[in-house]
Each structure stands twice: as structure tokens, then as C-alpha cells.
Amino acid sequence: MDVLKRLDEIKSDFEEELTHCRDAGDLEAVRVKYVGRKGELTGILRSLSGLSPEEKREAGKRANVLKNEFAGSLAEIKERLKSERAREKEGGLDVTLPGIRHRMGTVHPLTRTMARINEIFVSLGFRIAEGPEIESEFYNFEALNIPLDHPSRDAFDTFYIDREYLLRSHTSNVQVHVMQRQSPPVQVIMPGRVYRPDAVDATHSFMFHQVEGLLVDEDVKFSDLKGVLSVFCKSMFGEDIKMRLRPHFFPFTEPSAEVDISCIICKGEGCRVCSGNGWLEILGAGMVNPKVFEAVGYDPEKYTGFAFGMGVERIAMLLYGIDDIRLFYENDVRFLEQFI
Numbered sequence: 382m383d384v385l386k387r388l389d390e391i392k393s394d395f396e397e398e399l400t401h402c403r404d405a406g407d408l409e410a411v412r413v414k415y416v417g418r419k420g421e422l423t424g425i426l427r428s429l430s431g432l433s434p435e436e437k438r439e440a441g442k443r444a445n446v447l448k449n450e451f452a453g454s455l456a457e458i459k460e461r462l463k464s465e466r467a468r469e470k471e472g473g474l475d476v477t478l479p480g481i482r483h484r485m486g487t488v489h490p491l492t493r494t495m496a497r498i499n500e501i502f503v504s505l506g507f508r509i510a511e512g513p514e515i516e517s518e519f520y521n522f523e524a525l526n527i528p529l530d531h532p533s534r535d536a537f538d539t540f541y542i543d544r545e546y547l548l549r550s551h552t553s554n555v556q557v558h559v560m561q562r563q564s565p566p567v568q569v570i571m572p573g574r575v576y577r578p579d580a581v582d583a584t585h586s587f588m589f590h591q592v593e594g595l596l597v598d599e600d601v602k603f604s605d606l607k608g609v610l611s612v613f614c615k616s617m618f619g620e621d622i623k624m625r626l627r628p629h630f631f632p633f634t635e636p637s638a639e640v641d642i643s644c645i646i647c648k649g650e651g652c653r654v655c656s657g658n659g660w661l662e663i664l665g666a667g668m669v670n671p672k673v674f675e676a677v678g679y680d681p682e683k684y685t686g687f688a689f690g691m692g693v694e695r696i697a698m699l700l701y702g703i704d705d706i707r708l709f710y711e712n713d714v715r716f717l718e719q720f721i
């Protein structure tokens with residue numbers, strides 16, 4: 382029935398206009414427009430006589446209900462405006478209004494993981510150092526004994542900015558800066574962002590984070606490296622975690638190893654996360670190659686040292702059971718809120 386539809390429209394228009402009323406004048410204008418002598422609702426009530434008895438009954442009932450409702454709302458708003466005025470005179474403070482709830486931020490899981498890694502190494506006597514993310518080939522490659530024909534120097538594996546500068550592909554560049562700046566003993570960790578032109582998927586990102594470590598002194602041995610890493614693994618993943626070193630190759634260390642921990646999900650039984658073999662690779666390490674010492678002007682006859690590098694995303698994913706690296710960068714509050 383058209384009249385009923387029209388009445389609904391009038392109701393919602395009336396309510397909408399009420400929300401814009403700021404003073405008694407506004408309110409009076411709304412009253413006149415809807416329930417005044419020539420008002421919209423009044424007009425409907427007058428026109429009811431032209432309808433069939435049945436329509437008249439229904440529309441009349443509805444229009445009268447609205448009339449009462451409108452009168453009630455007008456009176457209510459009038460009172461509210463009056464007390465607002467009075468409050469404004471007292472200084473405008475309404476202590477009875479509900480408060481505005483501020484949502485608490487949380488520390489990002491990557492920041493948190495990186496802070497935990499740093500904390501462990503700082504407790505072992507390491508200092509934190511940082512270096513540039515835009516880097517020359519010398520610091521990112523040459524000084525680290527990475528030869529020209531190494532695949533990581535290829536444009537497909539590195540973001541070049543021009544012929545000499547690139548976005549660093551690892552945090553190992555900071556080792557070189559630190560050693561150029563100071564003579565041994567050196568004991569630093571170097572957290573930061575690194576970049577590789579990888580296609581983004583659940584386990585790859587063109588930007589991620591690493592923490593690099595370097596210790597140089599007289600008489601540093603492979604067993605020192607093993608001891609430091611074993612303390613790190615136990616502090617990070619739990620006392621019952623096992624660690625193993627597999628021989629590997631890195632140009633900047635000799636000998637080199639990849640370091641695995643026993644799977645933190647299945648405790649070494651074999652599961653989906655560890656691809657069934659019970660071990661998870663978490664970092665690369667080794668004894669600093671004498672060629673690196675030569676590049677920074679350290680005497681390789683006098684000094685030895687160890688270095689290591691780990692991916693922060695990988696560790697955070699293992700610790701928190703996250704199966705998609707992209708979640709770290711999407712700023713989805715539903716994800717971030719879980720890390721309180």
C-alpha cells in the first residue's frame with residue numbers, strides 16, 4: 382500500500398533530520414515540517430478520507446502511532462539539547478559520556494623475534510651493529526670473497542641500483558664495515574633487512590630480515606662457534622633442543638656449516654614442517670675466511686674468528702607456527718593482534 386510506504390519514508394526522513402538538530406530553532410523547524418498544520422504527517426492524516434475503509438483503518442492507525450512517536454522524540458531531543466546547553470555553560474565537560482576506547486598496539490612478531498635473538502647474543506657479550514641497506518659491490522661481494530661468477534652476483538638474484546650499488550642481499554656486508562672501523566677483538570651481531578628479487582609466495586619475500594654474527598680474536602676456535610650457537614639454540618627454542626652442523630660452502634667462511642635444530646614441532650620424529658627428516662635448518666656459519674681478513678686489513682696469521690647468519694622470518698615462523706611469510710607484511714590487525 383502506497384500510503385504505508387510513504388509513512389515509512391516520512392519516519393526515516395524525520396529521524397534523519399532530528400540527528401542534525403543543534404538547537405531549539407532547528408527542532409521547531411522539524412516539528413513544523415512534519416507535524417505542523419501543513420506538515421507532512423498531518424497531510425497524510427488529512428488525506429485518509431479518500432481511502433477505502435480497510436486502507437483507512439490500517440494507515441490511520443500507523444499514522445497516529447507515528448504522530449505520538451514524533452511528539453515523544455521531539456520532546457526527548459528538546460530535553461537533551463537543553464541539558465547540553467546547561468552543561469556547556471558549566472564548561473562543556475560531560476563526565477557521564479561513555480569513554481573512547483583506545484586499541485592497544487602490540488609488538489610485531491618479527492620485531493619481537495629479532496629482539497629476542499639480539500637479547501640472547503647481548504647476554505653472551507655481543508654488541509649490536511648496523512650497516513647500510515644500499516651497498517656497493519665491494520661490501521656485499523668482493524670483500525666477502527664472493528667471486529664475479531658467483532650466481533648471487535647475477536642481476537636475477539640481486540636488486541642492482543646502478544652498476545656499482547645494489548640493495549644488500551645479506552647482512553654479511555656489515556661484517557666488513559665493522560672490521561674496517563675497529564681492530565680485534567670484535568664481537569658483534571648485525572640485525573637488518575635484506576633484499577632478493579624472489580617471486581613472493583608462502584615461503585619467499587623480496588625483502589626479509591637477517592641477524593648476522595661475527596667474533597674475531599686471537600685463538601678463536603670452531604668449538605667456540607659451536608658453543609655459542611648451542612647456547613643460542615637452547616635459549617631460543619628450549620633446553621631439550623638438539624643441534625647439528627652439516628658441512629657446507631660459503632665463500633666468506635672456511636670451513637663452513639649449515640646448522641640444524643631438531644624439529645620443534647615433532648621433536649625429531651619427522652613431520653610435515655621438517656619434511657619428515659626430523660631436522661630444521663636455521664642458519665649458516667663458519668670460520669671467517671682469511672681472504673676476508675685480508676680485504677679489511679686484519680692479519681690472518683694473528684687472528685681467527687667465526688661468523689654466522691640467520692633468517693628472522695624463518696625463526697619466527699617456526700616459533701609461532703606461522704605457515705605463510707606474507708602474513709608478516711600485510712598489516713592485518715587480526716593476525717597482529719594475536720601477538721600480545
Ligand code: DAH
Pocket residue numbers: 550551552553593594631633634664665666667688689690691
Ligand atoms: N650470508 C648468508 C646468506 O645470506 C648467511 C651466512 C652464512 C652468513 C654463513 C654468515 C655465515 O656470516 O658465516 O645466505
